[in-house]
Amino acid sequence: MLEVVDINCDLGESFGRWRIGDTDDAALMGLISSANVAAGFHAGDPNLMDQTVRLAAEHGVEVGAHPGYNDLQGFGRRKISGTSKELINDVIYQVGALREFARRHGVRLQHVKPHGALYMEMAVNPELSQIFVQYMRTAAPDSFVFCMGGSATHRAALEAGQPVIREFYADRDYGDNGSIVFTRDAGRPDPAVIARKVVRACKEGKVRTVSGNDIAIEFESICFHSDTLGAFEIVRQMRDALIAEGIRIAPVSELANQKNTRGEQQ
Template identity: 40%
Template sequence: MTTIDINCDMGESFGNWQMGRDEEVMPYITSANIAGGFHAGDPHVMRETVSLAAEHDVAIGVHPGLPDRMGFGRRKIDASPEAVRDYVVYQLGALTAFARRHGAAVQHVKPHGAMYSMLSESPEHARAAMEGMLEVDDDLIYLATDMNIYEVAQEVDGLRAVFEGYVDLDYRADRSLIVERELADRDPELVADRFVSIATDGVVEAANGEEIAVPADSICIHGDNPNAVAILEAIHERVGEHGIELESLSAIA
């Protein structure tokens, strides 16, 4: 039987600003990437999201970003590897405290936005972030968004890493993602087809029609996608049809 994790970025609201559909999406996923308060999220949203994940038995991970609320963590910042390490440790510590309040533990780390891009482009920054998370908890799992980061993760002693794929975004032939400014409705059946293709065969069709390898053990669904719930419902129907078992990262890594 094929086993795969479904992860989603969550807890990205703050103050009066609302982002995503966390309550509707949470019942369908196995791992939640919760914003650490730098690019989005705040203490109250963090507490509420951890509580929601615990209620649905969803594994908890931190989604650390650069300190850039206005740009939603997507703008480049000139930060040293040591600074990135501190950013990760700080946000991980905050989420860990809320997790402990709910009798839960943090399972994984998945950097957000411009921080992820920085780690993809600089192995030195990537190693600093990974070593920082291991200093906090050497049982944490790194959720790798691209192959550059995944290869660095495999070189870090004692680090467990899982490669993730995407099904509600398009890939280029070089396996880079085509990220649009605003997510649009996606055909749930097409997205579910992609999910099955990655889960069972480790491949998906790129935007140019070429079949590319995406050897993922976790698949990300964007909770702020307008029809995220319909997509997840279609995926869950296919899971049963194709003998796919959904598990959190800790059961896979």
Template identity: 40%
Template sequence: MVQIDINCDMGESFGNWTMGRDEDVMPYISSANIAGGYHGGDPHVMRETVALAAEHDVGVGVHPGLPDKMGFGRRKMDATPEEVRDYVTYQFGALRAFCDQHGVTFQHVKPHGAMYSMLSESPDHARAVMEGILDVDDDLIYLATDMNIYEVTQEYDDLDAVFEGYVDLDYNPDRSLIVEQEKETRDPENVADRFVSIATEGTVEAVNGETLDVPADSICIHGDTPNAVDILEAIHDRIDEHDIELAPLHEIV
């Protein structure tokens, strides 16, 4: 039996603007990365998303971004390691209050967008965030989006980390991701094949046909992909066929 987590970025709507299909997607995942109010989300959306996760027994983590709602946290910002650490701590604290309100265990941290890129490119920024996490709660899990960040997590004996794979985005030969400007419909069966390959073999095919090692214990599905629910249904069919067990991060670590 292989255990795997399915995580999804959620709670990124705010005000009258809607992002993703949280209610439709939540029943199919095991961990939710919930926006902390900087790149997306607001207090009401945060509360509603935590409550939805609790209803479906889904693990909750914060998806902190840079303070840039107009750019959806995807624009670069000149911020020191200490400033980025504080951004994460602030958003973590806000979301954790809603988790406490609903009796939900807070399990992980997964940085978003330009913040993730900053941590990937700068070990000093990555260390500042990780040390900030440990200062608040050393039981938290860091969900590492690429190998650069994952290698920095290994410097900390007290920090649990999980490497993350992607099945609805394509990989370059260097294991970097090809991020679309606008999400496109994906073939559910092809995505499900990639899911099984990562879950059971730890490999995925790059755009040039090369086989890449992706030692992931968690796989990200993007809820704003137009046919995300069809993709998740196809994945769940494969889970049943291949003796794969879906589990939240805190049960895998």
């Protein structure tokens, strides 16, 4: 059973006057411990990045960069073709921009978490993951990589000694292979169902798949999405349920000494 867990959320995922989701980021910020801030390619712009980092700093929430494919129209959820080096240069560009806003507001870059289709591509692409981790070892050796446990990204981070955090997806379904099942329209999920799912994962280390099977799951951070309909009620009920079970919520910077959070594990 997990005694402490991080809650992370993708934030700043709008652009100019365009807004996504039905919940204001400021309302979510007080209920999470880590923020994945969109860095301008799949969503986000300089003003929104600045605003989101400032909100995180005011709430004591740790800041991470959330780089994606250069795909504003598709919200970074479509695969973009390119060489691994080209794609990592896009990541470097975005992480650098977000890190400057973090510096402006006196906070550090706790982590980097690729977004959407780029996250999923890294999960199965060893070359891309290795180049990404090599960049992290050079530019942000003390920042965590957020990824799925057992993915190519996870393996590359472990092998290189890069701090790494495994995620559990609260508002997404799982397949029998442990991978996330993405749908274009997830509708409005039931917050109570998600809360029970999260508590079970923390207490039993299991999750029910779309085919009705139970699989083992290991993680240090719980992710939900700000663009999921009803995001505020999802995180409120999830947080309340965790606390009721005696599970403390804290950023991953406080979990660094736990099992399976650094390269010497496994």
